[in-house]
Amino acid sequence: MNSVAFIAIAVVTLGAALAAALLRKLIHAALVLAVAFIGLAAFYFLLGAEFVGLVQIFVYVGAVAILIVFTILLTRREGETIRGPNWSGVIIATAVFSGLAWAVYKTPSLAAVAPTFEALTVKRIGETLMTDYIWPLLCIGLLLTAALVGALVLVMEGKRE
Amino acid sequence: MTPTLQLFLVFSSALFSIGLLAALSRRHAIFILIGIEMMLAAANLNFVAFWRFAPGPHEPTGVMVAIFSIAIAAAEAGVGLALVIAVYRHIRTTNVDQLDQLKG
Numbered sequence: 001m002n003s004v005a006f007i008a009i010a011v012v013t014l015g016a017a018l019a020a021a022l023l024r025k026l027i028h029a030a031l032v033l034a035v036a037f038i039g040l041a042a043f044y045f046l047l048g049a050e051f052v053g054l055v056q057i058f059v060y061v062g063a064v065a066i067l068i069v070f071t072i073l074l075t076r077r078e079g080e081t082i083r084g085p086n087w088s089g090v091i092i093a094t095a096v097f098s099g100l101a102w103a104v105y106k107t108p109s110l111a112a113v114a115p116t117f118e119a120l121t122v123k124r125i126g127e128t129l130m131t132d133y134i135w136p137l138l139c140i141g142l143l144l145t146a147a148l149v150g151a152l153v154l155v156m157e158g159k160r161e
Numbered sequence: 162m163t164p165t166l167q168l169f170l171v172f173s174s175a176l177f178s179i180g181l182l183a184a185l186s187r188r189h190a191i192f193i194l195i196g197i198e199m200m201l202a203a204a205n206l207n208f209v210a211f212w213r214f215a216p217g218p219h220e221p222t223g224v225m226v227a228i229f230s231i232a233i234a235a236a237e238a239g240v241g242l243a244l245v246i247a248v249y250r251h252i253r254t255t256n257v258d259q260l261d262q263l264k265g
Contacts (some may be wrong), residue, residue, distance in 0.1 A: 089186030147236035
């Protein structure tokens, strides 16, 4: 881990996230959001969790961002009324950030440097997933199935009558 | 100097706050969902950072929690966007200010 990579990725990711939060055009915001998610995946690579980084790219960039783009296309309507920045939202977000940052910096045990460790292989992740985490894995399967069916039911055209 | 755990936590706090800003200050339902996704992703980064900086032998607990959390985020995004489409079909708008049918 070096700090140059950290700073570069942090600047790109935060800039992209800020643009996604503030851009006027919805489709631009969705595309910039994909950039922010790629930056987060780079952080996972930097932290030595390559598998999570790959999953992040597959799920967030490949599925969620594309899903958002499709929803924008399906609900296209010249919509959002132009208005100035919502100052209460800005104030609340700034207050939350300063509170969290203050708490992080006031905790001395968080100043640790990363210990060296052996790389976490996908084989190890798979074994752990299939032994210790088998019940959460089954629950996630059930949850994803239920979400799939629920999403289909929600958007299905009503022809039951 | 290598980045410490504090830097990662401050970064994810910043990302969380930006997501909160998007969820609070936009009027479009899809923007609110984007903000919620951002907050969830920021919380995810914390799990992996704490796992990486933990002393002692490494159990992959943080990585597991992050993977499950990503799966839940995917399900949440799917249902949320389906809800946006359903609302748009009924009311022909995605502006959350106009969804005031329950107002007394």
